[in-house]
Amino acid sequence: MSSLTMMPMSLEEIAQAVQGRLVAGTAAANTPVATSAFTDSRQIVEGSVFIAIAGERVDGHDYVPHVGAQGAVAAIVDHEIADADVPQIVVEDTVLALGLLAKHNIERRRALGTPFTVVGITGSVGKTTTKDLMKALLSHMGSTVAPVGSFNNEIGLPLTSLKVNAETRFLVAEMGANHVGEIANLTSLVPPDIAVVLKVGVAHLGEFGSAERIAQAKSEIIHGLVPGGLSVLNANDEHVAAMSAFAPGDVMWFGLPNGDGGNPAITAQHVRCDELDHPSFTLKNGDGEHAEVTLGICGQHNVMNALAAASVAMRLGMSIDEVASALSDVTTISPHRMAVSTVNKQETSFTLIDDSFNANPDSMKAGLDGLLRWKAGSESQPFRIAVLGTMLELGPDEKDLHVGIGRYALEGGVDALLTVGSASDASLDALAGAMADGASLAGDASHVDWVHDIDEADRLVTRLAVEHPGAVVLLKGSHASGLSALAERWQALAAQ
Template sequence: MVPMSVEEIARAVDGRLVPGSEPAAQVLSAVSDSRQVKPGSLFVAIPGERVDGHDFVPRVGQQGAVAALVNHEVPSTAIAQIVVDDTVSALGRLAKANIERRRELPGDFDIIGLTGSVGKTTTKDLLASLMSTLGPTVAPIGSFNNEIGLPLTALKIDASTRFFVAEMGANHIGEIARLTRIAPPDTAIVLKVGVAHLGEFGSRERIAQAKSEIVTGLLPNGLAVLNGDDDHVTPMASLAPGKVLWFGKEGGHGPEVLATDITADTDDHAQFTLHTPEGDHVQVHLGIPGLHNVMNALAAATVALHYGMTAQRVAQVLAAQRTISPHRMALSTVSRGDARFTLIDDSFNANPDSMKAGLEGLKAFTAKDGSKPYRVALLGAMLELGPDESRLHAEVGRFAAGLGLDAIITVGSTADPHLHDMAEALASGARDVDGVSVDCVESIDRAEELVLDLAANHPDTVVLLKGSHASGLSALAERWSND
């Protein structure tokens, strides 16, 4: 954070300052989690469904906080309080002020915003690894891409920051527009328009409208980096205030950055030829698994090339990037009793597009000796798909079974009938295809029993975990990671 006094913060957020022990103190960071408070912090009290941040205000001073941003004055508090109508909105105003202060300082500074129905967080991770080789880079941890996560990340920008990689998500029209008002991008990436949050938006066209807000939110003459293979993305070029760069695999829209000769190794790490506008042809071998990550890598490469990185250096960094945010196509080996198997943990979230991509990754997985492993898909419900959710789940189930997998286990819930209905729909679709073992279970405990039994009887087993967070599969991944 670019240091501000408590009084300056109060002005930036249009708040009322209640002086504490050090009303003129300098604020060096901002956090909403009391466990992250350190000397010089501003503590942002956000009311939540289970926990109200205001309950922690009286004690954060003991950890070094110099002020708190609050919706109402909290008694028995020694530190300064800045009272606002809405701490979330005020957090956005403070982040905007921090960005403006950085732009006023010497040295180049660029915001790279990105959005899309799938691939945002992986692309963010790849992009951050690339840009950090060009200068100090701030990027969110995990999927901090909403009205709270983005401002908190933006408040990590300081006088030395060269790049801010800003992931921008949306559940409704207008949300990305609000984020771009906080952090107006110099460069904006649109990855793909899929059917994530279809239930909220109502149609893919409305999803495209929401994603296009990142392009209209660009600074004057800002750069739009667009997926030339997505017919819902290509019309966004007409909205761009400046130059447009295309990336893709098909070449139909004349992409400046193109991937050809795409294959995968035995661990499903993509290999391809990267073509650049300067005529370079460089071999790339991704360090993270998943053929679908070719498009994510292309998007990140397009931006890195634009900012001056050589194609050879891009290839080196992409090959070295082996870890991404948790629960996204993460490979590990699990051993429990007589069972030992390879886990592909992609359980952070799910929608039909990302579910199919994960399943294709499972299909492509090859054992170390080159043989075909015993492939198990452990699938949970996908949320926010609207009135067609049952059909979409059944479609994904049929898709999974059609890949020739060995076993499909869908996980529902005894406590949530809706989650269980969606798991049943997945299983029902899978049972439309002969030759695949299909089970629908009511808990991750029962799912674990089935997986361990299968792995004990098939030495070369690989298991894909994929489902929305509410399905509980990420909890199973955490359980296995602690073995």
């Protein structure tokens, strides 16, 4: 069975599940069986249901007339399309219908009675990397479905859940939130058997207003567990640890030794990094067993993500040695997350650490720490360049937080800092300026530059790399900063 397939359903079953009205047009509605679902018409295969969603730039309803020719057996729409070549299921809201279809698919899978486990993951940072590590581990024990990239919202999670079929043993569900109530909605569609909470940071502080409100939003994954479900909690984060008070079943703790004699059940001891920032540690479980782990991905902050994934895998039956081996085998994760490559330009070459997927103060510091550890033990130290974009949704303290990151970079020892603003967005540009100001206050400002687009950043990095052969460049910023576009430009050069 293809990894794209869901539980087979008739069109009548789908219409009932999404509370819609089936407009058959022909008698064909009595015979088709749907085996997959998509919101992107380019992904349609034989047997697909197409869910037409009206987005900011594209309205899926415009594609309904042609999806039958591509193999679709039905379209879910919020109004009838006159010239459609497939039966239509008319609903009030197609996004809600997508969620209801995913909910029904999971209920159908559970009804089979064969082993099936949903693992939900949330946290301010680390969700996608933990998801990637979790999928790698659980795949050793059975067919595992997990989202591509960070498909973790009201559209992404249902689309992932609609890849679950009779053969699926595990579903790893990443759950993100910009507002209180969003994770509660996701767990109402796909209730987890196991909920993992990584960290309550200041990401989206501007949306939530306080760390306590962020903690409230993240705790919805615990409230949304199936009866008696397992909570896997970060013992080193007080907001996360407090969630144990309302856990509906067992609590499993992971984290670093806390120094007061009480250690989490799953912990990492003797953490260190090699000169290419690959962390090594001794993994220890609650039974006192231990195994040596060297992660195949970069970044000391990923030790906590690895512990979270290891906790779930060991609870579900993997031995500690199997977990250690599998963690070491993971060398690639979702794009733009501490991905290392060599960029070969006509004038020069440099090492790129691409962590441009997103940014908040915690992940900015983690990325900078990784840059500073790069070949830290070598006799000849590389010239370290940090190219940092702005951080979004940080609330009234956003300027001070940007100043603090600039200061952190210079005080930590980066050789050059480029802060990337925007020529078209004055507020983004001002935040990049604040980051440069913080750096200038902290140290030698001769290699601190505030630029206003990625082209200017590209030229400056190229010049610095020419002047300093063997340079290493960290690329880090929120998605809106545009640095991922610069990463892709450089990655194209790395691939040549």
